[in-house]
Amino acid sequence: MMEHPRLILRNFLSPDTCKELEFIHKSSSTVGYRPNVLSTTLLHLVATNSAHLIIPFIPIRERLREKVEEHFGCEYELFVEFTGLISWCKGASIGWHSDDNRDYLKQRDFAAVCYLNSYEVDFSGGLFHFQSGEPSTIVPMAGDVIIYTADDRNIHSVSEIHKGERATLTLWFSRDASHDEDAKLLKI
Numbered sequence: 001m002m003e004h005p006r007l008i009l010r011n012f013l014s015p016d017t018c019k020e021l022e023f024i025h026k027s028s029s030t031v032g033y034r035p036n037v038l039s040t041t042l043l044h045l046v047a048t049n050s051a052h053l054i055i056p057f058i059p060i061r062e063r064l065r066e067k068v069e070e071h072f073g074c075e076y077e078l079f080v081e082f083t084g085l086i087s088w089c090k091g092a093s094i095g096w097h098s099d100d101n102r103d104y105l106k107q108r109d110f111a112a113v114c115y116l117n118s119y120e121v122d123f124s125g126g127l128f129h130f131q132s133g134e135p136s137t138i139v140p141m142a143g144d145v146i147i148y149t150a151d152d153r154n155i156h157s158v159s160e161i162h163k164g165e166r167a168t169l170t171l172w173f174s175r176d177a178s179h180d181e182d183a184k185l186l187k188i
């Protein structure tokens, strides 16, 4: 556990919540940061006059923050750095990486990836793998969440999507108050 600090929570989101978030994504997504990837960020929703659509995210962000702080023993220390719905279409994949592997991502301390739909039901391919430690493979299932440190103790990859669209709610948390997403949302 200390070597590869991570936490898997089953059924963290209800089926209705997953559907609601997928619906928001379908209505508001924009071309994402990688080929075959679409995203809907909270910043984008607020900046495009859809601020009412951020309401369902608020309690989920707080529940996740509490889980991360409790599990990793950093109560009241974390800020949400990024919140977004992300979907991957046929052809998308990502090789081995840690989530803080760029200079502009160094503030990221923890990642939480909530699966909104399910492997072999809504898409094929798209398995999540940790390079070392257990569990080594995560089969995405709607409602489940994986939480892990953003550093090189949790190098991971996602195999190519072959069919359908794979949807997640992805958050990163930071100890650095200057990267607080809430402050950015209030400035728009």
Ligand SMILES: O=C(O)CCC(=O)C(=O)O
Pocket: 094, 099, 113, 128, 156, 157, 158, 168, 170
């Ligand atoms: O969607 C996933 O399962 C993980 C995606 C990922 O590794 C990332 O966005 O950095």
Ligand SMILES: [Fe+2]
Pocket: 097, 098, 099, 156
């Ligand atoms: Fe990642």
